[in-house]
Amino acid sequence: xxxxxxxxxFENLLQEANNELVQKAVKEDGKLALGYTCYHxxxxxxxxxxxxxxxxxxxxxxxxxxxxxYLSPFICGFAKALLERGIEGGYxxxxxxxxxxxxxxxxxxxxxxxxxxxxxxxxxxxxxFDMPFxxxxxxxxxxxxxxxxxxxxxxxxxxxxxxxxxxxxKAVELHNRVCRAITAxxxxxxxxxxxxxxxxxHVLCLATYACPQYLIVDKLEETLEEIKHxxxxxxxxxxxxxxxxxxxxxxxxxxKLFEDSGAFVVADRYCFGSMPGREEIILNDEEDVLTQIxxxxxxxxxxxxxxxxxxxxxxxxYVKHLVEEYxxxxxxxxxxxxxxxxxxxxxxxxxxxxxxxxxxIMINEFGIPAIAIDRQYTASASGQLRTRIQAFVESxxxxxxxxxxxxxxxx
Numbered sequence: 001x002x003x004x005x006x007x008x009x010f011e012n013l014l015q016e017a018n019n020e021l022v023q024k025a026v027k028e029d030g031k032l033a034l035g036y037t038c039y040h041x042x043x044x045x046x047x048x049x050x051x052x053x054x055x056x057x058x059x060x061x062x063x064x065x066x067x068x069x070y071l072s073p074f075i076c077g078f079a080k081a082l083l084e085r086g087i088e089g090g091y092x093x094x095x096x097x098x099x100x101x102x103x104x105x106x107x108x109x110x111x112x113x114x115x116x117x118x119x120x121x122x123x124x125x126x127x128x129f130d131m132p133f134x135x136x137x138x139x140x141x142x143x144x145x146x147x148x149x150x151x152x153x154x155x156x157x158x159x160x161x162x163x164x165x166x167x168x169x170k171a172v173e174l175h176n177r178v179c180r181a182i183t184a185x186x187x188x189x190x191x192x193x194x195x196x197x198x199x200x201x202h203v204l205c206l207a208t209y210a211c212p213q214y215l216i217v218d219k220l221e222e223t224l225e226e227i228k229h230x231x232x233x234x235x236x237x238x239x240x241x242x243x244x245x246x247x248x249x250x251x252x253x254x255x256k257l258f259e260d261s262g263a264f265v266v267a268d269r270y271c272f273g274s275m276p277g278r279e280e281i282i283l284n285d286e287e288d289v290l291t292q293i294x295x296x297x298x299x300x301x302x303x304x305x306x307x308x309x310x311x312x313x314x315x316x317x318y319v320k321h322l323v324e325e326y327x328x329x330x331x332x333x334x335x336x337x338x339x340x341x342x343x344x345x346x347x348x349x350x351x352x353x354x355x356x357x358x359x360x361i362m363i364n365e366f367g368i369p370a371i372a373i374d375r376q377y378t379a380s381a382s383g384q385l386r387t388r389i390q391a392f393v394e395s396x397x398x399x400x401x402x403x404x405x406x407x408x409x410x411x
């Protein structure tokens with residue numbers, strides 16, 4: 001297939017947290033860059049008035065020795081990489097940083113931004129809010145109050161940001177415009193011979209988290225129109241279709257590793273992905289706008305931190321639904337080593353549901369082939385990891401061939 005016109009442009013934007021669009025928004029347009037680390041921070045609330053949201057990443061991280069000194073060797077590599085990059089001065093453009101009380105390791109990282117004064121800005125502040133473990137009405141009320149006190153009121157008091165219902169509706173309109181483009185692009189992954197690769201989709205989707213949305217949405221929509229008229233190769237480029245599930249997968253080269261090994265990543269149910277993350281927010285005129293926004297994020301969130309039965313059952317059924325809807329052959333659960341939410345490892349504060357998803361539920365209850373892998377956030381793909389993926393893809397291909405032969409024999 002012909003390369004997408006803006007693919008290289010999007011790839012370059014992902015090389016640094018303080019990319020050229022962030023710099024344009026802050027230095028030329030006078031915007032406030034608001035950092036956040038998790039889906040539990042409603043993205044639209046950080047795009048109010050003169051604000052832009054930037055989901056923190058630490059691309060091309062090498063050593064994390066300094067961060068390890070302040071934290072521990074036995075915690076999530078993503079948390080350490082963010083602190084290391086902060087100590088290096090990589091997030092000096094931020095006006096504020098928001099995080100939910102969802103992961104103790106990430107909370108320690110965020111606290112160090114304040115304790116070590118990593119951002120040279122007198123008005124810079126860190127805001128950490130409580131997150132419920134359930135999604136009932138009482139928990140929703142608590143979540144709404146936290147967002148009002150720890151996000152909206154702080155922005156209004158410190159920077160004079162317009163936090164009115166009208167401002168929130170305007171932010172939702174921009175969010176929905178981005179979501180419509182990303183969702184439409186992602187739909188092409190359902191095709192038998194798709195006109196977009198999983199790597200390309202990962203780059204496009206990730207850019208919507210890492211860049212000011214108002215500066216990127218036009219090129220996204222242009223790319224969508226380009227893909228609509230793109231001719232796929234005569235021969236499909238993959239040997240097996242997989243659903244990728246996991247935690248902080250913010251490196252498109254990780255997706256490229258799968259596809260270089262013969263897989264096609266057809267669906268992305270992970271942090272920084274589109275499932276959830278890129279669903280439209282539907283507002284009505286009767287209910288409080290903030291309540292509607294918070295309910296959307298609570299209901300769509302697929303994080304294993306939610307421990308109520310409805311959410312537990314919903315996560316497993318959702319992955320099964322993605323396998324069926326996107327015609328996948330198998331599931332790969334990929335998480336950062338020592339992740340406190342997605343991994344069943346020592347020092348884990350939550351139960352390892354996602355590990356069970358791959359090691360038992362998908363295989364034994366749903367009959368869907370699956371494997372679980374873990375990796376260091378700062379490490380490039382190892383030969384051992386590549387070999388495991390290639391072996392899994394080969395097993396899926398063999399099953400596909402055997403199934404086709406059985407169907408032919410039955411006729």
